[in-house]
Amino acid sequence: QSALTQPRSVSGSPGQSVTISCTGTSSDVGSYNYVSWYQQHPGKAPKLMIYDVSQRPSGVPDRFSGAKSGNTASLTISGLQAEDEADYYCCSNAGRSGVFGGGTKLTVL
Amino acid sequence: QLQLVQSGTEVKKPGASVKVSCKASGYSFTGYYLHWVRQAPGQGLEWMGWINPNTGGTDYAQKFQGLVTMTRDTSISTAYMELSRLRSDDTAMYYCARDLGLEGAANYFFDYWGQGTLVTVSS
Numbered sequence: 153q154s155a156l157t158q159p160r161s162v163s164g165s166p167g168q169s170v171t172i173s174c175t176g177t178s179s180d181v182g183s184y185n186y187v188s189w190y191q192q193h194p195g196k197a198p199k200l201m202i203y204d205v206s207q208r209p210s211g212v213p214d215r216f217s218g219a220k221s222g223n224t225a226s227l228t229i230s231g232l233q234a235e236d237e238a239d240y241y242c243c244s245n246a247g248r249s250g251v252f253g254g255g256t257k258l259t260v261l
Numbered sequence: 262q263l264q265l266v267q268s269g270t271e272v273k274k275p276g277a278s279v280k281v282s283c284k285a286s287g288y289s290f291t292g293y294y295l296h297w298v299r300q301a302p303g304q305g306l307e308w309m310g311w312i313n314p315n316t317g318g319t320d321y322a323q324k325f326q327g328l329v330t331m332t333r334d335t336s337i338s339t340a341y342m343e344l345s346r347l348r349s350d351d352t353a354m355y356y357c358a359r360d361l362g363l364e365g366a367a368n369y370f371f372d373y374w375g376q377g378t379l380v381t382v383s384s
Binding site: 155 | 296298305306307308311320322323356358361363368369370371372374375376377
């Protein structure tokens with residue numbers, strides 16, 4: 153199972169919006185709504201930000217939103233804040249396995 | 262509160278095995294799948310497999326078939342991941358993570374994570 157494809161880096165200024173894409177295939181992202189997104193700060197464990205394509209766990213700000221079209225999922229962060237600077241990973245069910253994206257480093261300028 | 266607490270740092274020689282534990286508290290251990298995810302230094306996340314703590318059933322990523330064994334001890338709410346025939350490229354942080362478990366299935370939504378266990382493989 154190949155990793156999902158994410159841009160290696162994205163950046164934005166405080167208050168702006170950024171979107172991170174996550175491209176898979178018809179065997180994973182395209183076949184299931186089991187797409188999730190994780191935020192990871194250096195030296196910390198990942199944190200669930202979005203699940204089921206677009207659902208936010210309790211405590212996650214509504215500045216974070218998710219969507220999916222075909223084989224590509226996306227995470228949008230609006231009203232960027234300095235604390236959003238982190239690595240972001242998507243994940244999808246791929247039948248009886250899980251597959252992550254390669255990760256995207258978000259820099260808040 | 263809900264916690265997953267993992268065992269400490271390990272240093273192993275190539276060819277050896279390592280067994281990492283993950284103790285759950287604050288929720289019904291047998292009610293949620295547990296996954297293992299690893300992250301090599303400076304690299305991304307890699308899914309290794311899951312265990313159903315209720316039944317003991319497992320599913321492993323193809324890459325780890327024959328190398329990894331996931332078990333659990335329900336009496337102490339602890340899951341284990343044993344990786345054998347270690348190589349230098351198995352050097353990584355190993356995490357256990359609870360599955361959100363919508364509809365009682367493995368959804369691959371990891372809502373709680375352990376603190377990680379660093380495994381270093383070096384001669």
